[in-house]
Amino acid sequence: MRHCIVCGKPFLAKNVDSVHCSKKCSNETYRNKKRAEKREMERQAILAESEGNALLTVVQVCSRYQISRPTLYRWIRQGKIKDHNPGDRMTLIDIADIEGLLDIRKNPLEETPKKRLYSLEPEDCYTIGEVSKKYRISESTVYSNLRRHSIPMRQIGRFVYVPKFDIDKIFKSEK
Ligand SMILES: [Zn+2]
Structure with missing residues (x-):
């Protein structure tokens, strides 16, 4: 007896590679994989369009450095990161600023435990x-x-x- 990797229910495997109990659960894995692929493609597209730019939009910064928007906006509010386009609705961030800040955050004294x-x-x-x-x-x-x-x-x-x-x-x- 094996256990489905999606729902955990025991099932009788039809062949040595079966890991899902049902079509429903294998569809679930398939959909998750597709979703992850789509997200990664979107990320790559954002990276490509900002390639070579010194100033990046919020979306571009978040994709490139894998940080969340609330985190980035907090840094801007706290003055850790400068908006290079003040007065305009489109925030622009200098790559040098964000990389400088991320380097500071790599300081072992400040580092929060990394995900294992x-x-x-x-x-x-x-x-x-x-x-x-x-x-x-x-x-x-x-x-x-x-x-x-x-x-x-x-x-x-x-x-x-x-x-x-x-x-x-x-x-x-x-x-
Ligand atoms: Zn299942």
């Missing part, structure tokens, strides 16, 4: 069965926790792998 990169190499992972055995919980409980904590999974052959680091953190703290 997940390793999904088998040696850094448990299989679902191993998690279930180690923490004496059912596989469905393992899956519901993976979803709740947005832990990534990787299917290799018949096994679903999940990062040890995150699993230990979740289940140790919940004990």
Whole structure:
């Protein structure tokens, strides 16, 4: 018995590569993939149109440096970033300003903890069965926790792998 990577329900796999319980769940994965591809294409288009410009619009800055609009507007309000087009509705940001600020933020004293990169190499992972055995919980409980904590999974052959680091953190703290 396998568990669907979308809804977590157990299902009987039709072939070795099946990871979804139903057409509905495989469509969900397909749609998410398409959405992500579309977002990335839009981002690339924005990057291309601003290539070589010294002054960037808010949209261009946010795409290029992967920051949110509220963050950028906050920096402008706080005077950390200058609007090079004051008085006009279109805010323009100098690349040198934003890169200067981002460099300051790289200072280790100010740095906020970075989002950890997940390793999904088998040696850094448990299989679902191993998690279930180690923490004496059912596989469905393992899956519901993976979803709740947005832990990534990787299917290799018949096994679903999940990062040890995150699993230990979740289940140790919940004990
Ligand atoms: Zn499903």
